[in-house]
Amino acid sequence: MILTNKTGIVKPLADAIKALYGSHPKMDIYQYSATELLKSPKQVLLNxxxxxxxxxxxxxxxxxxxGTAWHKAIENIIVSQADDSCIVEQRFKAPIMISTEWGDKDINLSGGVDLLYRDNAGLHIVDWKTCKLTKLDKARDGEEDDWKRQLYTYAFLIEATFGERPIDGTIYGFPKDLTNAEFNIEDPSKFKVQAIKYDLSDREYEKELLTDIKAKLRDIYSVLASDIExxxxxxxxxWQYPxxxxxxxxxxxxxxxxxxxVKDAMSFLVDKGWIGKGYMIYERPSEPKNCSTYCPGLKWCKQGQKAVQDWKDAQTRAKTFNDKGEEV
Structure with a gap:
């Protein structure tokens, strides 16, 4: 990756930012990380x-x-205080066999676990993240599947290493957009540190997850081993939803x-008694959020470019309604 400094950040600070951002070591065709495989095969390949x-x-x-600086600060403190019951920031690995037209291939899957600790009940995984409040809200409502997939993948790797399965995993989220004014000691959804716990005993879910991981690896390997798109x-x-x-x-x-x-929005305004209170209803066109904001391979992806352009065109046609449901 090429990091530029177009806004003229003073060199010592710019160098510190570059060092903290770091670089990811290149992996070969037989090595993939758990977080990398949260992405689509096409995005992995473009990256x-x-x-x-x-x-x-x-x-x-x-x-x-x-996020990295905060993560490392916590990690360093835990390392300095950890005893034999804890393993901090360790990468676990395990081979996964996939069947391809070129024969069976062993692919190495790895994952960096922030903290693995043991108590009388067994092994527990802990991961900490800085994130937006909406992501924590979705996770609490069971809608944040990436975190569940990540923890189940870690559990698989740890079991492959130690022969013992972690019984649960907890994500500690630090919502970076929660203000002091919004903090509420009586409401866990407004805590500055929020714990989202996942039971890791669902073998059927793990089986489906590994099937999906193998399918992604097969798709990726097939492209790298041939000339197919x-x-x-x-x-x-x-991440494009209605x-x-x-x-x-x-x-x-x-x-x-x-x-x-619009009908649901009107019902909400009526239920709240907000008719005549100055509220408006704004259409928000379907955005390919991963393409428009996060995928670094957009420059080389015609599908993503078209999806983003279609979304931008839709924004120019987006409608606005008053609290009577009338287009304005």
Missing amino acids: RQHGDEVEKDLQEVIDAVL PRECTMDEM SSFIVKKPESTRASKVCES
Whole structure:
């Protein structure tokens, strides 16, 4: 990756940001990480093929850098205090066999576990993350599948290493957008540190997860071993979900409610008694969020470019409604 400094951050600070952002070692065709495989096969391939060509400004990586710095600070303190019951920041590995037209291939899967500890009940995984409050809300509602997949993959790798399975995993989330004014000691969803716990005993879920991982690895290997094009990303992999309708006052920066239709938005306003209170309903076109914001391979992906352009075109046609449901 090429890191630029277009805004002129003073060199010592710029160098520190670059060092904290770091670089990821290149893996060969037989090595993949658990977090890498949360992405689609096409995104994995684009990242691997064009990673050295991706250009980002230091301003664009600040969130990642702050998360890394916070992560390392916690890790260093835990390491200094840990006893034999804890394993801190260790990478676990295990081979996975996939069947391809070139024969069976052993692929090495790995995952970096923040903390593994033992108590009288057994082994427990702990992972800590800085993230947005909405991500924690989704996880609490069972809608954040990436974290569940990540912890189950870690459990598989740990069991393959030690012959013993962790009984649960906990994500400790630090919501970076929760203000002191919003903090509420009586409401766990408004804590500054939030714990999302996952039971790791569902073998059927793990079986389905490993089947999906093998399918991704097979797709990736087939592209790298031949001249075929990778399959297109699905709507879910692009994080593109149906259009929604936002209820808020024009001057507000936050939505009071996100609804599936104007009818649902009107029902919400009626239930709240907010008719005549200055609220409006704004159409929010379906955005391929992964493509538009996160995928570094967009420059080389025609599918992603078209999806982003279609979304931008839809934004110019997006409708606004008053609290009577009338288009304005």
